[in-house]
Amino acid sequence: MNIIVKKFGGTSVGDVDRIKKVARRVKKSQAEGHAVVVVVSARAGVTNSLIERAKAIQKNPADRELDVLMTCGEQETIALLCMALDAIGVEAVSRTGWQAGIITEGLHAKSRIREVSGGDIRKQLKAGKVVVVAGFQGVNDHGDLTTFGRGGSDLSAIALAGALRAKGCQIFTDVEGVFTADPRIVPKATKIEAINYEEMLELASSGSKVMQTRAVEFAQKHNIPFEVRSTFSTKPGTSVKKKVKSLEDTLVSGVAIDKNQVRVSITELPDRPGAAAAIFKVMAESGVIVDMIVQNVARNGKANLTFTVPSEDAFRAEKALKEHFADGASGKLGKSTNIAKVSVVGVGMRSHSGVASAFFEALANAGINMLMISTSEIKISVAVSPDQGDEATRVAHVAFGLGK
Amino acid sequence: MNIIVKKFGGTSVGDVDRIKKVARRVKKSQAEGHAVVVVVSARAGVTNSLIERAKAIQKNPADRELDVLMTCGEQETIALLCMALDAIGVEAVSRTGWQAGIITEGLHAKSRIREVSGGDIRKQLKAGKVVVVAGFQGVNDHGDLTTFGRGGSDLSAIALAGALRAKGCQIFTDVEGVFTADPRIVPKATKIEAINYEEMLELASSGSKVMQTRAVEFAQKHNIPFEVRSTFSTKPGTSVKKKVKSLEDTLVSGVAIDKNQVRVSITELPDRPGAAAAIFKVMAESGVIVDMIVQNVARNGKANLTFTVPSEDAFRAEKALKEHFADGASGKLGKSTNIAKVSVVGVGMRSHSGVASAFFEALANAGINMLMISTSEIKISVAVSPDQGDEATRVAHVAFGLGK
Numbered sequence: 021m022n023i024i025v026k027k028f029g030g031t032s033v034g035d036v037d038r039i040k041k042v043a044r045r046v047k048k049s050q051a052e053g054h055a056v057v058v059v060v061s062a063r064a065g066v067t068n069s070l071i072e073r074a075k076a077i078q079k080n081p082a083d084r085e086l087d088v089l090m091t092c093g094e095q096e097t098i099a100l101l102c103m104a105l106d107a108i109g110v111e112a113v114s115r116t117g118w119q120a121g122i123i124t125e126g127l128h129a130k131s132r133i134r135e136v137s138g139g140d141i142r143k144q145l146k147a148g149k150v151v152v153v154a155g156f157q158g159v160n161d162h163g164d165l166t167t168f169g170r171g172g173s174d175l176s177a178i179a180l181a182g183a184l185r186a187k188g189c190q191i192f193t194d195v196e197g198v199f200t201a202d203p204r205i206v207p208k209a210t211k212i213e214a215i216n217y218e219e220m221l222e223l224a225s226s227g228s229k230v231m232q233t234r235a236v237e238f239a240q241k242h243n244i245p246f247e248v249r250s251t252f253s254t255k256p257g258t259s260v261k262k263k264v265k266s267l268e269d270t271l272v273s274g275v276a277i278d279k280n281q282v283r284v285s286i287t288e289l290p291d292r293p294g295a296a297a298a299i300f301k302v303m304a305e306s307g308v309i310v311d312m313i314v315q316n317v318a319r320n321g322k323a324n325l326t327f328t329v330p331s332e333d334a335f336r337a338e339k340a341l342k343e344h345f346a347d348g349a350s351g352k353l354g355k356s357t358n359i360a361k362v363s364v365v366g367v368g369m370r371s372h373s374g375v376a377s378a379f380f381e382a383l384a385n386a387g388i389n390m391l392m393i394s395t396s397e398i399k400i401s402v403a404v405s406p407d408q409g410d411e412a413t414r415v416a417h418v419a420f421g422l423g424k
Numbered sequence: 425m426n427i428i429v430k431k432f433g434g435t436s437v438g439d440v441d442r443i444k445k446v447a448r449r450v451k452k453s454q455a456e457g458h459a460v461v462v463v464v465s466a467r468a469g470v471t472n473s474l475i476e477r478a479k480a481i482q483k484n485p486a487d488r489e490l491d492v493l494m495t496c497g498e499q500e501t502i503a504l505l506c507m508a509l510d511a512i513g514v515e516a517v518s519r520t521g522w523q524a525g526i527i528t529e530g531l532h533a534k535s536r537i538r539e540v541s542g543g544d545i546r547k548q549l550k551a552g553k554v555v556v557v558a559g560f561q562g563v564n565d566h567g568d569l570t571t572f573g574r575g576g577s578d579l580s581a582i583a584l585a586g587a588l589r590a591k592g593c594q595i596f597t598d599v600e601g602v603f604t605a606d607p608r609i610v611p612k613a614t615k616i617e618a619i620n621y622e623e624m625l626e627l628a629s630s631g632s633k634v635m636q637t638r639a640v641e642f643a644q645k646h647n648i649p650f651e652v653r654s655t656f657s658t659k660p661g662t663s664v665k666k667k668v669k670s671l672e673d674t675l676v677s678g679v680a681i682d683k684n685q686v687r688v689s690i691t692e693l694p695d696r697p698g699a700a701a702a703i704f705k706v707m708a709e710s711g712v713i714v715d716m717i718v719q720n721v722a723r724n725g726k727a728n729l730t731f732t733v734p735s736e737d738a739f740r741a742e743k744a745l746k747e748h749f750a751d752g753a754s755g756k757l758g759k760s761t762n763i764a765k766v767s768v769v770g771v772g773m774r775s776h777s778g779v780a781s782a783f784f785e786a787l788a789n790a791g792i793n794m795l796m797i798s799t800s801e802i803k804i805s806v807a808v809s810p811d812q813g814d815e816a817t818r819v820a821h822v823a824f825g826l827g828k
Contacts, residue, residue, distance in 0.1 A: 036480045070500070076440045077504055078511040085510070088518050089503035092496040096474070099493035100481055106489070107482040114492050119567055139567070163523055163543070 021145060023186040024054040027155065027177035030064035032192055032251040033097050042251070043104035046150055050110060055145040057184065059155040059177040060101055062093025083128035087157075087167045091117065094154035094173070101152050112150040115139060117157035117165070122176065124158035124166045131158060131166035133175065133238070136183035153180060171232025178235050182244040189246035190257075191231065196250040197258035198223060198230055200422040201275040205410045208423035212273060214259040219273045219365050222399040226363035227278030236260070264367075271375050272366035272420035277413045281311060281361050282334040283391065283403060285354030286325045286341070291318035296325055298349060299341070306340040308333040312361065312394040312401060325351075326392060328359060328403060359391055360409025363401040364416050375420075376400050382419035388412050425549060427590040428458040431559065431581035434468035435598055436655040437501050446655075447508035450554055454514060459549040461588065463559040463581040464505055466497025487532035488568060491561075495521065495569045498558035498577070505556050516554040519543060521561035521569070526580065528562035528570045535562060535570035537579065537642070540587035557584060575636025582639050586648040593650035594661075595635065600654040601662035602627060602634055604826040605679040609814045612827035616677060618663040623677045623769050626803040630767035631682030640664070675779050676770035676824035681817045683810060685715060685765050686738040687795065689758030690729045690745070695722035700729055702753060703745070710744040712737040716765065716798040716807060729755075730796060732763060732807060763795055764813025767805040768820050779824075780804050786823035792816050 026046065033039050042058070050056050070089050074081045081089075098114035105112035121137030141151045155173025160166050168175050174191055181189035198220065201209040215223075217240035224233045230248055239246055239260065249257025289295050296315060303310050313327040329337045334356055341353050369375040379400055383390060388411060392403035404412050417423055430450065437443050446462070454460050474493050478485045485493075502518035509516035525541030545555045559577025564570050572579050578595055585593035602624065605613040619627075621644035628637045634652055643650055643664065653661025693699050700719060707714050717731040733741045738760055745757050773779040783804055787794060792815060796807035808816050821827055 036477070039481060073440070073500075074504065074507055077443060078507040081507045082510055085503040085506040085518055088506075088520075089500060092499050095496050095499070096477075096493060099489040100477065102489040102492075103478055103482040103485045106486055114489055116492075116569075165520075 021055045021142070022053055023057065023145060023184050024049060024188040024190065025057045025059060025177050025181040025184070025186045026190045026192060027059040027173055028061070028192045028251060029173060030061040030067070031194055033060050033101065034064040036100075039097075039100050039104045040107075043101060043108055043110070046105060047108055047110045050150060056150045057141060057145070057180060057186070058101065058150060058152045059173055059180060060094060060097040060152065061155050061173040062090075063097055066093040066096065084164060087128045087165050090167050091154070091157045091165045094156055098152045098154045105150055105152070110150055111148060112152055113144050114152045114154075115141065116154045117176070118159035120153045120180065122158035122179065124160050124168075128164070128166055130169040131160065133158065133168070133179050136179045138180065138183045141180075141184060168234070171235055174231055174235035175238055178239045178244050178246055181246065182242045189244060191246055191248045192251040193230060193248060194251065195230060195248075196253060196255055197248050198228065198260075198274065200273070201413055201417045202228070202277060205277065205413050206275070206417045206423065209417065210423045212258050213256075214261065214264040215273055216262060216264045216367060217260060218398055219367055220260045222363065222365040222396065223274050223276050226276035226365065226399065226401065227280070227361065228274070228276045270366065271368035271372050272364045272416075272422065273368075274365050275413050275416045275420075275422065276363045276365065277409050278361040278363075279406060279409055280331045281328040281359050281403070282331050282356050283326060283328050283359045284334070284337055284341070284356050287322070287352045287354055289323045289325050289351040291321050291323045295323075295350070299325060299344070299351075302340050302344045303329070303337060306336050308337045308340070312392050312403060314392050314394065328361065328392070331358070358406050359403040360406045360412070361401050361403050362409060362412040362416060363399050364420065365399045366420075367398050369400070370397055378419055379416060382415045383412055386411060386415045388415065425459045425546070426457055427461065427549060427588050428453060428592040428594065429461045429463060429581050429585040429588070429590045430594045430596060431463040431577055432465070432596050432655060433577060433598075434465040434471070436596055437464050437505065438468040440504075443501075443504050443508050444511075447505060447512055447514070450509060451512055451514050454554060460554045461545060461549070461584060461590070462505065462554060462556045463577055463584060464498060464501045464556065465559050465577040466494075467501055470497040470500065491532045491569050491571045494571050495558070495561045498560055502556045502558045509554055509556070514554055515552060516556055517548050519545065519555055519557045521558050521580070522563035524557045524584065526562035526583065528564050528572075532568070532570055534573040535564065537562065537572070537583050540583045542584065542587045545584075545588060572638070575639055578635055578639035579642055582643045582648050582650055585650065586646045593648060595639075595650055595652050596655040597634060597652060598655065599634060599652075600657060600659055601652050602632065602664075602678065604677070605817055605821045606632070606681060609681065609817050610679070610821045610827065613821065614827045616662050618665065618668040619677055620666060620668045620771060621664060622802055623771055624664045626767065626769040626800065627678050627680050630680035630769065630803065630805060631684070631765065632678070632680045674770065675772035675776050676768045676820075676826065677772075678769050679817050679820045679824075679826065680767045680769065681813050682765040682767075683813055684735045685732040685763050685807070686735050686760050687730060687732050687763045687807060688738070688741055688745070688760050691726070691756045691758055693727045693729050693755040695725050695727045699727075699754070703729060703748070703755075706744050706748045707733070707741060710740050712741045712744070716796050716805060718796050718798070732765065732796070735762070762810045763807040764810045764816070765805050765807050766813060766816040766820060767803050768824060769803045770824075771802050773804070774801055782823055783820060786819045787816055790815060790819045792819065
């Protein structure tokens with residue numbers, strides 16, 4: 021069977037007309053010989069209005085019951101899409117997360133997928149039916165309904181594609197694929213035809229908002245190739261897979277920018293083992309995700325430690341650190357500042373030196389000062405002043421010969 | 425364990441404030457030493473808006489997917505009520521129909537309960553938790569979500585009470601119980617303290633809108649006593665059970681009126697076996713429920729057949745009959761007219777003669793003409809002109825010494 025899994029997000033199924041449009045698209049794919057599994061999210065806005073209603077009853081609703089409430093969102097969509105398919109003569113059958121055998125473990129509201137059986141989906145496909153599955157949700161060993169958190173429907177689609185040994189998995193979004201840079205910032209940016217999991221992961225975690233990292237990590241771990249493409253066009257998108265044939269000289273695949281970061285500085289940190297570790301323990305306990313970290317060489321037994329956190333976590337991070345120092349820990353909290361993080365990503369840089377120097381030189385020529393630098397095997401990130409972020413992105417894009 | 429099952433309908437959980445009110449009521453019952461299971465419907469209006477959305481996509485949505493859609497309604501309520509309970513310090517856990525082990529059979533949208541396991545409800549109750557169960561829904565052997573049709577949450581509550589061997593089952597509604605007649609028509613009507621299943625069934629099917637007959641039939645079949653009482657007061661309601669101790673001379677328990685009936689007449693029907701049966705086969709195939717049936721003695725080989733159908737089925741009934749006669753069947757469709765059906769109900773009439781004559785005499789004295797008569801073992805119904813229905817109800821209420 022030529023199984024294909026297609027995932028449509030909340031905007032793509034946002035209203036009756038869009039649901040009908042998705043149905044026509046699914047019909048066309050079936051007519052082309054595919055056995056189609058569709059994974060859908062809750063209609064845009066539904067999840068938020070459910071949460072609002074919950075908060076009107078209790079400010080901090082228990083996650084278990086919040087999951088029971090939230091799973092209604094996708095359950096509504098699967099029924100509506102099946103009706104839309106039926107209306108245009110396509111036999112379809114819906115499956116909630118538990119009916120599709122999506123077994124989860126871990127905490128409510130951020131469950132992990134432990135196992136996907138697929139239930140009787142293959143049987144239904146063999147009978148010529150389209151199967152419409154509720155994304156974002158599963159069931160745990162206690163029979164409780166669970167959800168995956170942000171980006172959860174992408175995860176459902178990729179996991180199902182793996183379990184069903186699908187020939188393809190298509191993630192439909194409101195962009196045409198993964199670009200060499202954000203086209204709103206770099207007009208010459210072009211769509212990347214193919215990219216490997218690692219690059220996709222680094223781009224996702226560096227500010228490219230196309231997909232959440234969780235789904236990509238799952239795809240990488242289980243080697244499930246997928247394609248990111250647009251709901252609103254028929255053009256091919258970006259293939260994400262294990263190995264991408266590329267020209268020898270493709271050092272950098274894309275440039276990403278994340279404007280949503282705040283730099284936190286700590287001065288007068290004692291230069292002894294454990295001092296920095298204590299800081300990051302405080303951050304972890306406060307649920308703050310730390311991104312770039314730089315520690316300077318110590319002078320006079322004191323070091324400076326600088327790191328970035330997502331803007332929405334900045335207040336929480338500062339509060340926790342103030343308490344930490346108030347409790348007697350040595351060190352001094354500096355003033356936090358907004359920064360933009362610009363990253364160049366590419367597996368090519370593994371075997372090539374000179375990427376960092378080319379990047380830094382291009383920035384220097386443009387008069388852009390680097391506030392922080394951090395590197396991974398296939399990524400180089402620099403923090404720059406927020407008003408220079410866009411320019412830094414354009415400069416990098418040109419420096420590595422990307423785009424048109 | 426002193427288990428009590430409480431069922432709250434859509435109006436009782438219609439908004440955030442009412443859900444909170446139900447939560448307080450449940451808390452009180454638990455404090456009094458009960459192990460409480462709550463069965464809830466979808467919030468008033470939710471089911472209709474889900475159906476509207478479905479119809480915007482497809483005029484006649486498939487029942488399977490309609491069930492998937494509809495079950496979201498109660499699933500939302502169970503989560504919200506658990507949050508409301510948690511907010512006032514009551515540990516609660518929700519269960520959808522399938523989680524509560526409510527197994528169904530038969531058609532979608534009007535499934536029957538085959539079996540109720542209760543899942544782990546007893547275990548949760550033992551742990552001191554309130555269990556909130558989604559009414560109106562279950563799961564069939566194929567793992568499909570199913571619903572029970574109108575009055576389905578009453579059925580869920582009664583079936584759960586039976587399965588859990590509950591000490592009590594309370595059906596909360598917007599009336600204080602079952603009355604000797606509709607108090608809006610008969611101001612002197614009084615609440616009936618206790619009534620047996622058969623009487624309740626006859627009252628329900630004769631126009632008393634307190635409960636749907638299905639739930640009562642289930643209670644009767646499995647001998648599960650229950651109480652009908654008001655959400656908005658703390659007064660005891662009406663107990664419905666197998667045997668009710670009553671004074672010897674209670675011939676009639678109540679008078680019911682159904683204004684929602686249309687009389688269909690067929691003349692010139694051939695007086696031969698099968699002619700009437702063919703008519704009712706046509707009705708059954710059109711899904712029309714026929715109530716009172718009267719066939720006159722034939723003259724000149726032709727008979728007149730008259731029966732009543734619910735108003736909402738009248739158009740469908742006429743259409744089907746017109747086609748039947750157009751296809752060559754003998755007979756002529758007369759003009760349909762609205763009627764009011766007034767019924768006196770009481771198990772006492774089984775062993776007493778004279779109830780019919782007392783009823784008819786009272787109507788005659790009031791100048792009310794009877795258009796049709798039909799009787800069962802414990803009920804006598806007459807069809808009268810719609811403008812005389814209320815008066816006929818009051819006359820019967822007085823004739824049998826009911827009320828204050």
